[in-house]
Amino acid sequence: MAELSVVGKSVIRNDALDKVLGKTRYSADIKMPNMLHAKVLRSTVAHAFVKKLDVSQAAALPGVHAVLTAKDVPGLNGHGIIFKDEPVLISDKIRKIGDGLALVAAETEDIAQQALKLIEVELEEIPGVFDAIQAMDQDAPKVHGDSNILALRKILRGNVDEVFETADIVVENEYVTQMQEHAYIEPEAGIAYMEDDIVVVKASTQNTHFDCREIARNLALPQSRIRMIQAPTGGGFGGKLDISVQIYLALLALNTRRPVKLVYSREESIITSSKRHPCVIKYKTAADKTGKLLAVDVHAVADTGAYSSYGPAPVTRLAVHAAGPYEVPNVRIYAYTVYTNNPTAGAMRGFGVPQIAFAYEQQMDMLAEKAGISPLEIRLRNTLKNGSLTSTGQVMDVKGNIGDTLVPAYEKVMANKSQLLAPYKKRGIGMGCLYYGIGNTGQPNPAGAFLDVMEDGSAHLMVGAADIGQGSNTILAQIAAEELGLDFNDIKVTSADTGVTPDGGASSASRQTYISGNATLKAAKIVKEILVNEIAAWQRVLPEAIALKNKYVFIHSKQTDIAVAQLIARCRGKGIMTIGHGWYNPTTEPLDDETGQGKPYEVYSFASHVAEVEVDTQTGQVEVVRIAAAHDVGKAVNPLHVEGQIEGGTIMGVGYGLYEEIKIANGNIRTPSFATYIIPTSMDIPIVDTIIVEENANTGPFGAKGLGEPPLVAPAAAIANAVSQAIGVRINSLPLTPEKVLKALQEAGRI
Amino acid sequence: MSTVKVNFILNNKPVSLEVTPDCRVIDMLRENLDLTGTKMGCGEGDCGACTIIIDGKTANSCLVLAAQLDGKMVVTIEGLGSYDKLDALQQAFIDEGAVQCGFCTPGMLLSAKVLLDHNPTPSRQEIMQSISGNLCRCTGYAKIANAIEKACGK
Numbered sequence: 015m016a017e018l019s020v021v022g023k024s025v026i027r028n029d030a031l032d033k034v035l036g037k038t039r040y041s042a043d044i045k046m047p048n049m050l051h052a053k054v055l056r057s058t059v060a061h062a063f064v065k066k067l068d069v070s071q072a073a074a075l076p077g078v079h080a081v082l083t084a085k086d087v088p089g090l091n092g093h094g095i096i097f098k099d100e101p102v103l104i105s106d107k108i109r110k111i112g113d114g115l116a117l118v119a120a121e122t123e124d125i126a127q128q129a130l131k132l133i134e135v136e137l138e139e140i141p142g143v144f145d146a147i148q149a150m151d152q153d154a155p156k157v158h159g160d161s162n163i164l165a166l167r168k169i170l171r172g173n174v175d176e177v178f179e180t181a182d183i184v185v186e187n188e189y190v191t192q193m194q195e196h197a198y199i200e201p202e203a204g205i206a207y208m209e210d211d212i213v214v215v216k217a218s219t220q221n222t223h224f225d226c227r228e229i230a231r232n233l234a235l236p237q238s239r240i241r242m243i244q245a246p247t248g249g250g251f252g253g254k255l256d257i258s259v260q261i262y263l264a265l266l267a268l269n270t271r272r273p274v275k276l277v278y279s280r281e282e283s284i285i286t287s288s289k290r291h292p293c294v295i296k297y298k299t300a301a302d303k304t305g306k307l308l309a310v311d312v313h314a315v316a317d318t319g320a321y322s323s324y325g326p327a328p329v330t331r332l333a334v335h336a337a338g339p340y341e342v343p344n345v346r347i348y349a350y351t352v353y354t355n356n357p358t359a360g361a362m363r364g365f366g367v368p369q370i371a372f373a374y375e376q377q378m379d380m381l382a383e384k385a386g387i388s389p390l391e392i393r394l395r396n397t398l399k400n401g402s403l404t405s406t407g408q409v410m411d412v413k414g415n416i417g418d419t420l421v422p423a424y425e426k427v428m429a430n431k432s433q434l435l436a437p438y439k440k441r442g443i444g445m446g447c448l449y450y451g452i453g454n455t456g457q458p459n460p461a462g463a464f465l466d467v468m469e470d471g472s473a474h475l476m477v478g479a480a481d482i483g484q485g486s487n488t489i490l491a492q493i494a495a496e497e498l499g500l501d502f503n504d505i506k507v508t509s510a511d512t513g514v515t516p517d518g519g520a521s522s523a524s525r526q527t528y529i530s531g532n533a534t535l536k537a538a539k540i541v542k543e544i545l546v547n548e549i550a551a552w553q554r555v556l557p558e559a560i561a562l563k564n565k566y567v568f569i570h571s572k573q574t575d576i577a578v579a580q581l582i583a584r585c586r587g588k589g590i591m592t593i594g595h596g597w598y599n600p601t602t603e604p605l606d607d608e609t610g611q612g613k614p615y616e617v618y619s620f621a622s623h624v625a626e627v628e629v630d631t632q633t634g635q636v637e638v639v640r641i642a643a644a645h646d647v648g649k650a651v652n653p654l655h656v657e658g659q660i661e662g663g664t665i666m667g668v669g670y671g672l673y674e675e676i677k678i679a680n681g682n683i684r685t686p687s688f689a690t691y692i693i694p695t696s697m698d699i700p701i702v703d704t705i706i707v708e709e710n711a712n713t714g715p716f717g718a719k720g721l722g723e724p725p726l727v728a729p730a731a732a733i734a735n736a737v738s739q740a741i742g743v744r745i746n747s748l749p750l751t752p753e754k755v756l757k758a759l760q761e762a763g764r765i
Numbered sequence: 766m767s768t769v770k771v772n773f774i775l776n777n778k779p780v781s782l783e784v785t786p787d788c789r790v791i792d793m794l795r796e797n798l799d800l801t802g803t804k805m806g807c808g809e810g811d812c813g814a815c816t817i818i819i820d821g822k823t824a825n826s827c828l829v830l831a832a833q834l835d836g837k838m839v840v841t842i843e844g845l846g847s848y849d850k851l852d853a854l855q856q857a858f859i860d861e862g863a864v865q866c867g868f869c870t871p872g873m874l875l876s877a878k879v880l881l882d883h884n885p886t887p888s889r890q891e892i893m894q895s896i897s898g899n900l901c902r903c904t905g906y907a908k909i910a911n912a913i914e915k916a917c918g919k
Contacts, residue, residue, distance in 0.1 A: 026859055033867030034855040034874065036802020036842030043801035197902050199806040199814055200868040248804075248868030249902050280807040483866025483903050654862040658904055662865065665905030688811035688900060696893040696906040 019564050020496040021716045024654035027488040028507065029246070029481070041203035041218050041245040046273035049205070050079055052259075052266055053126035054276070055116040055133050056286070057108040060320075060355040060681030061142035061155065064106055064135070069116055072132040077125040079270045081133070082117040087265065089234030093257050095224065095360070099158055100321035102232050102261050108137070109157050110320035110355055111681050112285040119266040119274050142355035144681055146317035147294060149354045157320055157353035164318060165326035165351040167333040169405050169610030172344030177309040181300035185380045189297060189373040190747040193317075193676040194290035195685075196362055197693045200248020201283040206263035207273035209241070212513075213264050216243040220250045220480050221520040222510040228257055229264045237512075240264065244510035250482035251666070252361035253287045255520055256323050281686045288323045288360030289676055291316040291351075293332070293369040299377045300344075305385030305392045309344035310377075312336045314370070316359065318351045323360030326351045330455050330605070332366030334614050337405045338374040339416045339449035340396040345405045347610070355681045361522055363663065364726040367450060368670060372748055375446045375731035379738065389735065390424055393417075393447055407611040412618065413709045416447050419644035420622035426642040426703045427624045440629045441639070444735025446728030447622045451615030452720035453525040453600045460599035461530040462516030465494060465537040467592040471565065471579025472504045475537075478518025479530040480510040484722055485655045486526045490534045492651055493715050497538035498545075499562025499578045516597065524720030527651060528617065529598050531715035536596025544592055548585050549576065600713075617711045619719045620646040623664065623728035625700075627736040631765055634752030636737055637700075638668055641729060644705035648719035653706060656721060660704045663725025669694045671730030673749050773834040776844025782831070790826040790834060791815045794841060802842035802871045806900070813899035816872030817841050823879050823898070842871035845878060854878060854916040861912035865903035873899045877913045885917055 032038045069081040084091050084105035091105060092098035104113050116133050120126040143149040149162040156162060178184060204217025213233065219225055219242075226242040233240070247254065259276045266274040278286070298311040314332060318325035333349040382392035397416040403409060427443055434441055453459050464476040475494050481487040491505035508514050518530050542562060549567055550557040553574075561568040567576040582592050600616035625641040643664045650656040673692050677684040685691040710717025730748055737755065738744050743762040745754050759765045768783040775798075784793055791808075794800045794817070806814035808827045815826040818840035846852035854877050857863070864870050873896055880887055880895035887895065892913045893906070901909065 024862070027862075027864065029867065030859040030864045031848070033864045033870050034851070034858050035846065035848065036800075036871045038867055039801065040804070040868065042805065043795070045799070197900075198866070198868075199812055199900060199902055200804070200866065201806070247866065248806075249866040251902070280809065280812075483868075485865065658862050658865055658908060661905035661907050662903045663905075666902065687809055688807050689809065693900060693902065694905075695897050695900065696910070697897045699893075699906050702905060702907060 018496055018716065020492045020502050021651050022649065024652055025488065025492060025502045027485050028491060029487065038246045040200055040248055041205060041216065042277045044205050044216065046205065046207060049273040049275055050119040050121065050270060051123040051126050052117060052119045052262060052274050052276035053130055054114050054262060055130045057111055057113040057115060059108060059137060059139055060111050062108045062137040062139045064104060064108065065138050066134060066136035067115060068134040072118060072129040075125065075129050075132060077121040078118060078129045080119045080266055081129065082265055082269060087232055089232045093228045093232065093261060094322050095255060095324045096326060097322040110357060117262050117266055119270050142681055144354055144356055146315050146352040146354055149352050157355060162353040163350055164322055164353050165329065167330045167349045167610060168608065169333050169345055169347040171405060171407060174309045174311050174344045174346040177300050177344050181308050182303040183301040183381055183384045184298065185377050186298040187746055189295040191293045191369040191372055192748050193292040193359065194362060194670050194674050195284055195676050195691050196251040196253030196287065197691065198249030198251060198253060201278040201280055202254065202258035203277040204245065204259040204263050205273060205275045206267035208267055208271055212239055212241050213268055214241045214243065215260050215264050216245045217260050218247045218254055219244050219260065220254045220482055220522060222480060222512050223478055223517040224520065225257065225260045226512040229261055232261050233264055233268060241513040244480045247480065247482040250521065251363045252522060254482065255361045255522055256288050258287065284686045284691065285683055288358045290362035291318060291328060291359040291366065291369065295370065295373045297373045297377055299381055301381050301385060303385060305381055305387050305395055307340055307342045307396045310337050310342050312347040314349040316349065316351050317354050317356055319354055319356045319358035321358045323358050325360060327455065328361060328366035332370045333610065334406055334451065334455060335367045336370050336374065338371065339398050339447050339620060341398055341402045342405065347405065356678055357683060363666065364723045365523065367448065367727045368667065368730055371446055371448055371727050371731045372734060376734055376744065379735045389445055393420055398449060406605060406614055408613045416620060416622060418709065419620055419646055419707050420445065420447055422705050423622045423624040423642040423644040426705065427626050427640060430640060431626065432639065438631050440631060440740040441626060442736040442740030443624065443626050444732045444739055445622060445624045446731030446735065448724060448727045449618045449620050450524065450724045450727065452528050452617050452619060453523050453615055456602050456604040456612050456614040458599055459519050459525065459529065460597050461518040461533045462597040463530065463533040463537040463595065464516055465541055465594040467498060467541045467582055469583040469586050471500060471577065471582060472506065473498065473500065475505050475507045475534060476515040477507065477509050477530050477534060478515045479526040480521040482521055484659065486521065486530065489527050489651045489655065490530055493531050493534045494538045496716065497535055497542055500565060524722040524724065527718050528714055528720045529600060531718055532598035533596045535715045536598060537594040540594030540596065541592050544585060544590060545581050548590065549581055617713055617719050619721065619724050621724045621728060623732040625729065625732040625736045627733055627740055629737055629740045629755060631741065631759060634755035636672055636750050636755060638733060640701045641732065642703040642705060643725060644707055645721060645724060646707040646709050647721045648711040648714045649708050649717035650706050651716065651718050656706055657704045659721050660725045661702050664702050664729055665694050665699055667726040667729030668700065671733040671748065671750055673751060675749055769832045771832050771835045773836060774838045776840060784831040786832055788831040790829040790831050793831040794826060800841055800843050804868055804871060806868065814869050814872045816875045816899060818875050818879055821879065821882065823876050842874060845874060854913065857912040857916040861908050861915055863904060863909040863912035869899055869901045873901065873909055881917055887917065
């Protein structure tokens, strides 16, 4: 590949300047003349029938302009990413704490709050179900319909039972993982207003085009009458894929014909937003005496809470990745998505894979011990490589294997092993490996891009991809600039605005660099072809001899004095439009309903984390001393951003491994604040050694794959393995709290 | 509700305002003065997104009443630098990749500013302590600490 000028460079992200100056206007910062303030009346019980909902007193309060209930939803009273099972406003049955019952728009927040208190509600509480395994019982209270089992994903290959009868080594364990909160620092917020007959909603979101479709359906308006704009978004991590304020705001703006703003409190954010699925995973692995894997038998139950959200999708991804980045000829995976009256679980960075990695990676260490080989050796011996079959029967088309990330990460930690100071402290090293499919699982998930390249050599790139802080606007501008031979600063990006940009799909599934990147590249290639044909005819050379680079035209690799801008102007002057559009949809095959066989992803990222921990055997406290994180990203379009994703995701994974936990009692979140839900602070972080591996993907833009989620997948698994090495006992439940460590030590008679 | 008059210096300019006794500094800044660079992440003093500087010390502006500012010197992110003249910390945050979603950035910068005002050559540990009241969910803190080190010439 020719040397690149913009891709591969750590250019400064295009939104950084406004952000350091405090000039960026997030949703809550937007003010409009005549603006009203909205509040939501929410259920404080988990399961109940609504017997009476009288808003007349609230509506009569001076300063109140609208009080809306379910009957005021003109279209479908339901939304949801996969199934429309979550009412916009509850009309009959409450299914979780936080369900919306009524909306108020008033002159001030105080008046709106007062109005909420004037709404009369009568409920008939009914027994709820708060445990996913109990919810699978036929006699359990039903959340929806006549079964709480929302989905079962099966992946079946080979003959598992036969193998387990004869295998040399069998390891069987049960693993339990907790509910995790995204904890973006910006709570959900937005504003809506009418622009002629268009309902404009501007909000913190990860997917404007999905939001637009939902709002249109609820309001019974054409999608073209809804303009959904992403406001600068203060983090998402999957939690802003679901609808939060968008439909409420659209209803209120349409009803009052005035701008309406709604900002969630932190507590409201934690109570209402989706979470990472808590899972119970029974995991059984068979290997031969050399440690070669023969079969896995996995039974996973994921608590998806009261509404489906993305629910079955992370659980499907969990199942697809259940064998880890290893060759396993025989698999039987059953993964259940189960309704309860708990908070909804949906998409969160890693999408089911951190849960299953916690299981499969501990299994690997236990198998290694039985086979008498090292944790490193068993992983290298079983790695997926080119030509390997995955659990879904997909033939891997890769250049390397897990060793490309595992070996450098392992060496980094071994080279920096530190000395112990106190005899009651124990140190250990553990590893966690993964492969991760980029994009949605076995489903169409296209993204589009529009490109307008102008006479002065600047260009406007319009993409649906939402930049939620991960930097997609910067990455996509780099890709366009590289292809057109322009500077990064020549590309102005407009993103995630249904009035302007094509659908980019969700900023999820680690997909935007790869999918919107490919769409952007296609749009740029169209313009480039126009430019190259023009210059080739003009200079009487073959198009193949032309290159556009560093703002100049090159012929036969020699720079000319013709600027790209001059060439664009020449085309435009002749009436040739230098515009392009592109879209990309990765080639996948859906998973078979019965066997789970198929080709779920076009490309996979690989990664390995190696952690060194120190366990205080007197307090049970686990400290991660160092964690090396090696990621094969295909091509690092912006290495500084890649490091940022790896460091941030790794620390989120350390929090998941050690202390983050949404605690629930009867559907009630007991940790609805940052005082009770603990995320890592600057004082809690280990050294993170970032190692970037670049095994270019043939199908990626300039070889790039995806990166957003993989850093969060392995830390908890690596830490669990390191703790086991340190203290000689296994803990099969996340997070690895001091209480669990001490209990495990006591049970093993070690203290 | 009755109001109280409060006089203070905000970003080097005198300000005189009538506020209600229960008005928090964060609301006065964001609503009365339209200085929305100060962010609200929790409203309970847990996240540090609303950090400002009062008389040379950091404060969570969601936990301070506006009336308490009388006679004080206050700095918000709007007073740290401008497009024409960035503070060294702001430039370093940009250069070192310390900004992702940016929601914690104003508070983070002001905590770092107070550190450097009192201790121009902090250790890594002192840097980490100075921002320990500011939650960031995107970066994992290392690049923020790198930026602060760079700003003090390390």
